[in-house]
Amino acid sequence: MNKRIYLDYNATTPVDSRVQDIFIRELNNFANASSMHEDGRTVAAALNEARKRVASLIHADAEQILFTSGGSESNNTIFRTMSSPAMEATTSRKERFAGKKRILVSAIEHPCVMESAKYLATLGMDVHFVPVDADGRVDEDRYRELLFEGEKTGRRDLMPLLVSIMMANNEIGTIQDISRLSALAHEAGALFHTDAVQAAGKIPVDVSVLGVDYLTYSGHKIYGPKGVGALYFAKGVPLDPLIRGGHQEKGLRAGTYNAPAIIAFGEAALIAAERLDEWGTRMRSLRNRLRDGFVAKVPNIRINGHPEQVLPNTLNVSFPGAEGEAILLSMDLEGIDVSTGSACASGDLEPSHVLVATGVGPELAHGSIRFSMGNETTADEIDYVLEKVPPIIARLRSFSTVIHKE
Numbered sequence: 001m002n003k004r005i006y007l008d009y010n011a012t013t014p015v016d017s018r019v020q021d022i023f024i025r026e027l028n029n030f031a032n033a034s035s036m037h038e039d040g041r042t043v044a045a046a047l048n049e050a051r052k053r054v055a056s057l058i059h060a061d062a063e064q065i066l067f068t069s070g071g072s073e074s075n076n077t078i079f080r081t082m083s084s085p086a087m088e089a090t091t092s093r094k095e096r097f098a099g100k101k102r103i104l105v106s107a108i109e110h111p112c113v114m115e116s117a118k119y120l121a122t123l124g125m126d127v128h129f130v131p132v133d134a135d136g137r138v139d140e141d142r143y144r145e146l147l148f149e150g151e152k153t154g155r156r157d158l159m160p161l162l163v164s165i166m167m168a169n170n171e172i173g174t175i176q177d178i179s180r181l182s183a184l185a186h187e188a189g190a191l192f193h194t195d196a197v198q199a200a201g202k203i204p205v206d207v208s209v210l211g212v213d214y215l216t217y218s219g220h221k222i223y224g225p226k227g228v229g230a231l232y233f234a235k236g237v238p239l240d241p242l243i244r245g246g247h248q249e250k251g252l253r254a255g256t257y258n259a260p261a262i263i264a265f266g267e268a269a270l271i272a273a274e275r276l277d278e279w280g281t282r283m284r285s286l287r288n289r290l291r292d293g294f295v296a297k298v299p300n301i302r303i304n305g306h307p308e309q310v311l312p313n314t315l316n317v318s319f320p321g322a323e324g325e326a327i328l329l330s331m332d333l334e335g336i337d338v339s340t341g342s343a344c345a346s347g348d349l350e351p352s353h354v355l356v357a358t359g360v361g362p363e364l365a366h367g368s369i370r371f372s373m374g375n376e377t378t379a380d381e382i383d384y385v386l387e388k389v390p391p392i393i394a395r396l397r398s399f400s401t402v403i404h405k406e
C-alpha cells in the first residue's frame with residue numbers, strides 16, 4: 001500500500017469534496033446572517049435551507065433544530081437545562097418536574113455525557129449509571145427498577161427527571177432499542193435524550209419513531225466540517241441556553257452564526273440521507289470481511305459489541321496477550337490508522353469504561369482495538385490489514401507472559 005489506510009472514521013471523517021466546495025464558496029459570503037441588508041438575508045436564506053436538510057436527516061421539522069458547535073456542546077446544553085429555571089418556567093412544567101432529582105445515563109456513554117451527569121451530581125441530583133449486558137445493551141430490569149423506584153416508594157426525589165442513553169456506541173458500535181427505552185422513560189414521567197452522534201448518517205434515525213425529547217448529532221461524523229452540530233428538541237420541552245448573549249437561534253444559543261460550517265453541514269446531511277442504504281450495505285460487507293478474516297487468522301480473540309444490533313462500519317476486537325497501545329503503534333508503522341477507544345479519551349491510561357461495563361476485564365480491555373470504516377475504505381485495504389495484523393499480534397504475544405483465554 002502506497003497510502004495510509006484510515007480506519008478511524010468513528011473519531012472523525014474527511015470532508016466530502018462536495019461539502020468542501022460548499023464550505024469554500026460560503027467563505028466568500030461573509031455577511032452576518034443577522035444583518036437586515038441583502039447580503040445578510042442571502043446568508044440567512046442559506047442557513048434556513050441547511051436547517052431543513054439537517055432536520056431531514058432525522059425526519060424532524062426545521063424549527064426543532066438548534067445549531068451548536070458539536071455533540072459535546074449539544075449534550076452539555078441538555079444536562080445544564082435540567083438544573084436551570086427553565087424546568088419550572090411554566091405551571092405545567094413545575095407540576096411535572098419540580099422535586100424530581102433522578103438522572104439516569106447508561107454506563108457506556110460518551111465522556112461528555114458522563115461528565116455532564118457527574119456535574120449534576122455535584123448540584124444534588126440523584127445520578128445513576130445504568131448497567132449494560134455483555135453485548136453493551138442496557139440492562140432493562142435494572143433500568144425499570146431505577147425508573148419506577150420513586151413511584152413505588154412515593155418519594156418524588158427518586159422519580160426520574162432525565163434519561164440519557166446513546167443510540168449507538170462509539171467504541172463497540174452496539175445499537176440500543178431507543179424506541180422502547182424512551183417509551184419506558186415517558187411512562188415514568190421522565191424526559192429522554194439520545195446521543196445520536198454515531199448513529200445519524202449511518203443507520204436510519206427518525207425522531208417520531210424513536211419518541212425522544214432530545215437528540216444530538218454532529219457534522220464531522222458525516223463527512224462535514226468540524227465545529228458544527230445540532231440539537232433536536234421536541235415541541236414544548238425545556239431548553240435553557242448554555243451560551244447567553246444575542247438573539248440567535250431564538251435566544252437559545254448566542255453568537256454569530258458559523259455560516260460556512262452550518263451550510264456545509266446541511267450539504268453533508270443531504271448526501272448522507274441519499275446514500276444511507278447503499279452505504280450501510282457496503283460498510284457491513286467490509287466489516288464482516290474484516291471480522292471473518294480475524295477469526296480465521298488470529299487465534300483466541302474476542303469480538304466486542306452486539307453480534308447483530310451493531311453499526312455497520314464498526315468492529316471492536318480484543319487481542320488477549322497484546323497491549324492495545326503496542327498494537328496501535330505497530331499498525332501505525334505499517335500505515336494503518338486505528339483507535340484503542342474513544343478519540344475524546346485518548347491519552348487516558350485507564351481501560352475503556354465501555355468495555356469494562358460489558359464485563360471485559362482490564363487486561364482484555366487494554367488489548368482492544370476499534371476499527372471503523374468509511375467512504376474511502378476498500379476491500380483491498382481490509383485485506384492489507386488482515387495481512388499485517390496477525391504477525392503483529394503473534395510478535396506482541398511472544399513478549400507477553402500471560403495469554404488470556406476465553
